[in-house]
Amino acid sequence: MPELFGEISLKKDSDSPLYLQLYSKIKEMIENGILSPDYRLPSIRKLSSMLKINQVTVVSAYRQLESEGYVYSRPGSGIYVSRFPGNPLTRSQAGSLMADELYNQDDLAIISGGNIKIHEGTINFASATPTPDTFPVEDFKAAINEVLDRDKGSAFGYHESQGYIPLRECLCDMLKENGIPCKPENMMIISGAQQGIDIISKAFLHQGDYIITESPTYTGAIAVFNSRRAEIVDVEMKEDGPDLNILEYSLKKYRPRLIYTIPTFQNPTGYSYSIGKRSALLDLADRYDVYIIEDDYVSDLDFEDRKYVPLKAMDKNSRVIFIKSFSKIFMPGLRLGFMLVPERFHGNLLEAKHTTDISTSGLIQRAFDLYIRKGFWNRHWNFMYNVYKERYFTMINALDRHLPGSVGYRKPGGGLNIWLNVDYRSWTESLFNRSAAAGVLFAPGRIFYSGSHPQNLYNIRLSFAAVYREQIEEGIAKLCEIMDSLQKDNHSPSNLPIL
Amino acid sequence: MPELFGEISLKKDSDSPLYLQLYSKIKEMIENGILSPDYRLPSIRKLSSMLKINQVTVVSAYRQLESEGYVYSRPGSGIYVSRFPGNPLTRSQAGSLMADELYNQDDLAIISGGNIKIHEGTINFASATPTPDTFPVEDFKAAINEVLDRDKGSAFGYHESQGYIPLRECLCDMLKENGIPCKPENMMIISGAQQGIDIISKAFLHQGDYIITESPTYTGAIAVFNSRRAEIVDVEMKEDGPDLNILEYSLKKYRPRLIYTIPTFQNPTGYSYSIGKRSALLDLADRYDVYIIEDDYVSDLDFEDRKYVPLKAMDKNSRVIFIKSFSKIFMPGLRLGFMLVPERFHGNLLEAKHTTDISTSGLIQRAFDLYIRKGFWNRHWNFMYNVYKERYFTMINALDRHLPGSVGYRKPGGGLNIWLNVDYRSWTESLFNRSAAAGVLFAPGRIFYSGSHPQNLYNIRLSFAAVYREQIEEGIAKLCEIMDSLQKDNHSPSNLPIL
Numbered sequence: 001m002p003e004l005f006g007e008i009s010l011k012k013d014s015d016s017p018l019y020l021q022l023y024s025k026i027k028e029m030i031e032n033g034i035l036s037p038d039y040r041l042p043s044i045r046k047l048s049s050m051l052k053i054n055q056v057t058v059v060s061a062y063r064q065l066e067s068e069g070y071v072y073s074r075p076g077s078g079i080y081v082s083r084f085p086g087n088p089l090t091r092s093q094a095g096s097l098m099a100d101e102l103y104n105q106d107d108l109a110i111i112s113g114g115n116i117k118i119h120e121g122t123i124n125f126a127s128a129t130p131t132p133d134t135f136p137v138e139d140f141k142a143a144i145n146e147v148l149d150r151d152k153g154s155a156f157g158y159h160e161s162q163g164y165i166p167l168r169e170c171l172c173d174m175l176k177e178n179g180i181p182c183k184p185e186n187m188m189i190i191s192g193a194q195q196g197i198d199i200i201s202k203a204f205l206h207q208g209d210y211i212i213t214e215s216p217t218y219t220g221a222i223a224v225f226n227s228r229r230a231e232i233v234d235v236e237m238k239e240d241g242p243d244l245n246i247l248e249y250s251l252k253k254y255r256p257r258l259i260y261t262i263p264t265f266q267n268p269t270g271y272s273y274s275i276g277k278r279s280a281l282l283d284l285a286d287r288y289d290v291y292i293i294e295d296d297y298v299s300d301l302d303f304e305d306r307k308y309v310p311l312k313a314m315d316k317n318s319r320v321i322f323i324k325s326f327s328k329i330f331m332p333g334l335r336l337g338f339m340l341v342p343e344r345f346h347g348n349l350l351e352a353k354h355t356t357d358i359s360t361s362g363l364i365q366r367a368f369d370l371y372i373r374k375g376f377w378n379r380h381w382n383f384m385y386n387v388y389k390e391r392y393f394t395m396i397n398a399l400d401r402h403l404p405g406s407v408g409y410r411k412p413g414g415g416l417n418i419w420l421n422v423d424y425r426s427w428t429e430s431l432f433n434r435s436a437a438a439g440v441l442f443a444p445g446r447i448f449y450s451g452s453h454p455q456n457l458y459n460i461r462l463s464f465a466a467v468y469r470e471q472i473e474e475g476i477a478k479l480c481e482i483m484d485s486l487q488k489d490n491h492s493p494s495n496l497p498i499l
Numbered sequence: 500m501p502e503l504f505g506e507i508s509l510k511k512d513s514d515s516p517l518y519l520q521l522y523s524k525i526k527e528m529i530e531n532g533i534l535s536p537d538y539r540l541p542s543i544r545k546l547s548s549m550l551k552i553n554q555v556t557v558v559s560a561y562r563q564l565e566s567e568g569y570v571y572s573r574p575g576s577g578i579y580v581s582r583f584p585g586n587p588l589t590r591s592q593a594g595s596l597m598a599d600e601l602y603n604q605d606d607l608a609i610i611s612g613g614n615i616k617i618h619e620g621t622i623n624f625a626s627a628t629p630t631p632d633t634f635p636v637e638d639f640k641a642a643i644n645e646v647l648d649r650d651k652g653s654a655f656g657y658h659e660s661q662g663y664i665p666l667r668e669c670l671c672d673m674l675k676e677n678g679i680p681c682k683p684e685n686m687m688i689i690s691g692a693q694q695g696i697d698i699i700s701k702a703f704l705h706q707g708d709y710i711i712t713e714s715p716t717y718t719g720a721i722a723v724f725n726s727r728r729a730e731i732v733d734v735e736m737k738e739d740g741p742d743l744n745i746l747e748y749s750l751k752k753y754r755p756r757l758i759y760t761i762p763t764f765q766n767p768t769g770y771s772y773s774i775g776k777r778s779a780l781l782d783l784a785d786r787y788d789v790y791i792i793e794d795d796y797v798s799d800l801d802f803e804d805r806k807y808v809p810l811k812a813m814d815k816n817s818r819v820i821f822i823k824s825f826s827k828i829f830m831p832g833l834r835l836g837f838m839l840v841p842e843r844f845h846g847n848l849l850e851a852k853h854t855t856d857i858s859t860s861g862l863i864q865r866a867f868d869l870y871i872r873k874g875f876w877n878r879h880w881n882f883m884y885n886v887y888k889e890r891y892f893t894m895i896n897a898l899d900r901h902l903p904g905s906v907g908y909r910k911p912g913g914g915l916n917i918w919l920n921v922d923y924r925s926w927t928e929s930l931f932n933r934s935a936a937a938g939v940l941f942a943p944g945r946i947f948y949s950g951s952h953p954q955n956l957y958n959i960r961l962s963f964a965a966v967y968r969e970q971i972e973e974g975i976a977k978l979c980e981i982m983d984s985l986q987k988d989n990h991s992p993s994n995l996p997i998l
Contacts, residue, residue, distance in 0.1 A: 017665040056683045060664045132652030141647045148640045153631030156830035165559045166516035184555045195856040207706040223854045331655035333861035355722045357694045362832035373514050
């Protein structure tokens with residue numbers, strides 16, 4: 001069969017990228033039955049030397065085929081032709097999984113060190129990112145075209161570092177409806193929440209400065225604080241927020257410049273601060289003259305009417321820098337979010353933004369502005385809310401039916417993640433490997449800790465952002481079965497945890 | 500007349516942003532002659548309270564009117580109706596000037612501290628950025644639409660931090676044609692050259708580390724190195740590159756981690772390294788184990804056949820991190836550029852990019868990829884090359900005719916800037932003020948120095964990126980006239996420089 005591949009001819013001077021040409025040829029061979037299911041494609045090295053093209057080109061073509069469900073990969077073995085290349089669910093699901101494996105580095109790459117390959121049909125509870133099939137591409141395209149017709153070249157000139165004014169105005173209107181007081185002058189548009197954390201760190205944190213974070217917390221934030229060589233002080237995240245005595249002790253002892261918090265449906269735990277702890281946190285910030293980064297990534301995904309109030313809405317003394325991401329509701333690849341910045345920090349944070357990337361893409365800002373004004377955003381938000389809500393209750397119900405008695409969790413009431421407390425040291429690692437082999441992925445708790453921590457080994461994060469309802473049922477059943485069998489194995493004394 | 504403004508009615512629930520509604524109403528009043536030329540518009544505060552809208556909304560509307568030439572502002576006085584709102588040249592020129600004043604902070608904001616307002620018809624030699632009338636909006640729009648039809652949701656998913664592979668492939672092909680060896684694996688897509696400098700600093704520079712830069716140099720780079728609290732070691736940029744003995748002395752004494760250089764058509768001087776100094780620099784980097792950031796922002800704008808070879812093309816021992824910007828040829832608001840990264844730094848720089856903004860906008864990357872593959876890029880590059888070339892020679896000729904004998908400069912042979920050496924301490928400041936009052940702006944040399952430096956006061960940068968041919972003639976004549984008169988004033992002994 002290799003001679004078949006040797007005959008593939010690609011045009012270097014074509015409009016179409018080489019990898020797309022190669023992808024089309026192989027796709028054709030699959031669709032015409034020339035390559036049959038489970039046929040192993042030539043290795044990347046081999047095909048690239050056969051066709052005298054770059055290895056990257058072959059990788060891209062294989063990725064494209066995989067993202068559309070035409071091929072699948074087996075760990076350590078190779079790339080194979082799929083059995084059901086035409087299955088649309090498989091196809092779009094595979095697409096999202098690929099996207100996670102390859103691009104969403106805060107998820108799978110970190111977890112697996114790049115070693116875990118995703119099979120066709122893998123159930124991915126590791127990704128907290130929506131799948132491309134939910135993206136409102138046509139509406140956004142209409143907004144882009146309308147903006148280009150309206151604004152022409154201005155859409156592509158330098159933009160104010162602080163962000164396109166009309167977008168800031170209409171985002172403020174949205175926030176006010178949600179009870180957060182807001183002025184366009186205090187808003188800064190950023191290229192995603194990650195950039196917000198980065199900019200604040202740039203402006204505030206220097207080598208050796210202390211910052212308090214919840215433990216566990218968002219891996220992307222830990223990475224930023226480490227990159228500034230700041231000292232991270234962990235405070236354990238409990239089911240209703242951190243222990244206030246410990247928090248105050250840390251404030252006294254380390255005199256940090258900043259507290260980084262995700263007060264609502266925290267990542268990874270899903271836990272939220274009680275109302276009492278919210279106001280106590282603000283009081284402590286005043287007392288110890290420290291500022292708070294409030295990372296609001298999904299507080300609006302409230303499925304059980306918890307009605308948590310953002311810190312920013314209670315922030316009388318301008319202690320809170322509020323960061324809002326759109327990646328979980330909208331399209332993560334847009335790279336768009338915003339911050340609310342207390343007046344005294346305008347100068348510092350604007351300078352940090354300016355030296356970072358001058359401004360966020362003007363075209364994207366203008367298109368998003370129009371998208372909101374046309375009412376598309378509200379419609380899409382409702383759609384996503386209902387998609388996620390269904391997945392949330394499906395997962396809660398499946399857990400309640402299948403989970404072994406020894407494994408506990410607290411219903412978060414919203415967000416995208418559920419945090420399981422397992423009880424044996426050997427569990428999470430063997431559980432991860434066995435369940436990955438069975439086609440079910442999750443995020444082991446250890447990746448969300450900045451230092452070493454006994455809790456590292458006792459938790460796992462299940463996300464329901466990137467899985468369909470049927471997959472949730474099936475995946476939770478499988479996972480719990482593996483837990484059951486591990487629990488039996490581990491009851492022999494030799495496997496008791498070494499503490 | 501104020502009652503006229505009080506009657507303006509705006510619809511809060513409309514699709515159209517409030518500022519655009521307000522802009523349209525005022526524009527109509529101007530076009531219908533209700534407001535006559537030189538009529539002073541209500542102040543921002545007044546109009547916002549009259550209409551019960553945000554001040555930002557009024558500012559935006561006035562800016563939009565100004566950018567289209569309907570109104571102009573007078574320093575410290577107010578906003579007035581233009582005399583020739585219909586003049587298309589004025590209009591598009593005013594647009595570009597506004598964009599500079601408001602957005603291109605490395606230019607005017609820094610120079611003037613925000614105090615200098617741009618009149619209608621101001622000749623702006625301070626901006627090194629192309630004007631929106633040169634942007635290929637329609638072609639890029641076609642590329643975006645084709646990409647969205649082709650890739651759908653995938654265009655908006657998370658993208659690889661390193662950049663969209665097909666784009667890296669086709670940029671590598673372009674580079675190879677220009678003699679720079681290149682593999683897609685070593686390329687990283689960035690959100691503009693500014694981000695490249697920022698990412699490298701994040702990965703390499705810590706508080707107290709030394710970095711060598713040319714003096715003077717790009718202000719955006721100085722700001723980044725300062726934000727890392729690095730120690731900047733200046734080495735004077737001579738007409739053929741820095742003095743090698745001083746450079747070596749600095750390498751020995753400070754043991755820096757990095758050298759930041761713009762070897763071809765340097766910003767702000769326009770000077771280029773001789774071929775001998777290029778290879779000597781690479782040798783020194785080897786000998787003192789230091790890495791070089793080569794900021795290539797306009798080396799392709801070679802108008803006098805100088806054929807300078809980029810350091811990266813001579814870089815046998817992988818000492819050079821090469822940064823390429825598209826902002827000067829293409830559209831600065833896209834926020835797109837790339838870096839070539841030696842293999843050993845892949846991990847560090849990818850992590851720095853990832854913690855900065857995860858990835859550059861996937862849609863913009865995909866659209867630019869298609870734009871190149873369709874041949875649009877080559878066509879646009881040729882267009883811009885010819886536009887800039889004409890402006891270059893126009894400026895050289897005007898300078899040769901008008902410049903007082905005591906003011907010297909070296910013909911750069913390409914790029915976008917010309918660096919004049921003036922000879923009296925009092926000159927650049929009084930020159931700046933007098934010529935701004937006469938409607939001619941330039942960038943005083945002092946802003947391009949990181950520390951204090953006697954040279955600060957003896958140079959000015961003239962850019963020809965944002966001015967039309969006729970404006971160059973007129974502007975240089977005016978400027979030289981002011982120089983002449985200043986020179987006469989300053990010949991009285993009381994005005995001799997205090998050294």
